[in-house]
Amino acid sequence: MSDIQAQFSVLKQTADPGAVEAIQRLIEQGEDHELNRINVIDFSKQYGLNEERAISAFLHSARLGLFDLGWNVLCPGCGGVLGAHSTLKSLKSDDYNCALCACGYKASVDEAVEVSFTVSPRVRRIAAHDPDSLPVWDYFKQMFWSSGVDFNKEQFATLANEVTLDTLELPPGEKATMSLQLPNDFVIVFEPVTHAAHFIDVQGEPTKERQQLAIMYNKVQAPTGTTTLRPGPLRLSLDNQTGMRVLPTVFIAADALHQLIGKRKPFLTAKRMLSNQTFRDVFKADNLNIDQRLQITSLTFLFTDLKGSTALYERVGDLAAFDLVRAHFHALLEIIASEKGAVVKTIGDAVMATFVKPEDALVAGLRMRSAMEELNKKRGSEDLVLKIGIHEGPCLAVMLNERQDYFGRTVNIAARVQSVSMAQEIHITGPVLDAPAVATILEQWSIKPIQKQAALRGIADKMVVYELP
Structure with a gap:
């Protein structure tokens, strides 16, 4: 019997059999993205399980090493993950800042901290274990946005094709330029790896002259800045000095973007986890x-x-x-x-x-x-x-x-x-x-x-x- 089979044998003795069977099927047959930051509330609904029993089963699974438990501080505005932590002890009491929304938030555990489960790399290796390998939109969906943001394939296609002016993958130490045609809308240049953003307030009469804007990415978390430009051509110069890959993306901050990221589904909150008897019993060291x-x-x-x-x-x-x-x-x-x-x-x-x-x-x-x-x-x-x-x-x-x-x-x-x-x-x-x-x-x-x-x-x-x- 393999180690994983032995772990499931133990799990069946401590957790609901129906939930264990669903978890085992997910690990064996699920797609990679389905095993990253699993939303247990959504999982329960999909498999017709009792929520409390499913939560308990995932907690016992994490204790056995089948999953890694994650505590993610979320932006209440855009649903982005502002801080990803492997333990409750890592949560800070000071502000978390969202560059995309240009707002700061306290890490209240009511609705602002998501508890999710990611399959352990010892059990099954998935793409999210190496985030730098993820294509840009998979990175946004799996790493930046939380499991509570309700995206489907059609909505993501809309995000990529209708709300985005351009995006690129910029390796460490590299420079690149984007040639854009600025619409008469507010525009955000957002980078999801470093959580850096720059706002472009597009206003005034259209111009045919090429405008210039330079953005540098480094390890310093700079405040979100705003540049006023006119509708028309823009040469956007990008310089990556972070030592890691960055994914600068230019969004049109109109109603379509707000509607896409504004759709939410229930997720497991830290408040609910702290009031869960199984968590208090088996994760005493993670308090x-x-x-x-x-x-x-x-x-x-x-x-x-x-x-x-x-x-x-x-x-x-x-x-x-x-x-x-x-x-x-x-x-x-x-x-x-x-x-x-x-x-x-x-x-x-x-x-x-x-x-x-x-x-x-x-x-x-x-x-x-x-x-x-x-x-x-x-x-x-x-x-x-x-x-x-x-x-x-x-x-x-x-x-x-x-x-x-x-x-x-x-x-x-x-x-x-x-x-x-x-x-x-x-x-x-x-x-x-x-x-x-x-x-x-x-x-x-x-x-x-x-x-x-x-x-x-x-x-x-x-x-x-x-x-x-």
């Missing part, structure tokens, strides 16, 4: 550095606690209480994972979990309450009284006590909202109640929220919270 802070603009937190757990040990004895608490933990952790959440930590008899969407946290909370009721029914007692609080908002992803954790006011409020509960209750905040899908869930469960004012310990002002009876 943040101790001094790293990543901003998340929206995350949902769920806190639970057992009411009167100390009295429970006194009432039923240590052994019975321990078994009961362990059964409660098993039920909670299983529900959290099945509802697209991840356990951040347990503190005594309490659980802290995160979810990408408020509706997933709400369904998890409702299922938890039902699970405790079922456990109590089996025992013929009311020993397990679970208090639950849910809140959504911005936070920071950090490392605390060698564990990837979260910090900020949102976390504090979520913990305090849980403490409002006095019995087997769930309390949520306004941001959770206002989430688009939450009203439908409450209607399905025949629940009418009860509004109340709550004084939360450590929070200056009283807050409006909602009890779910």
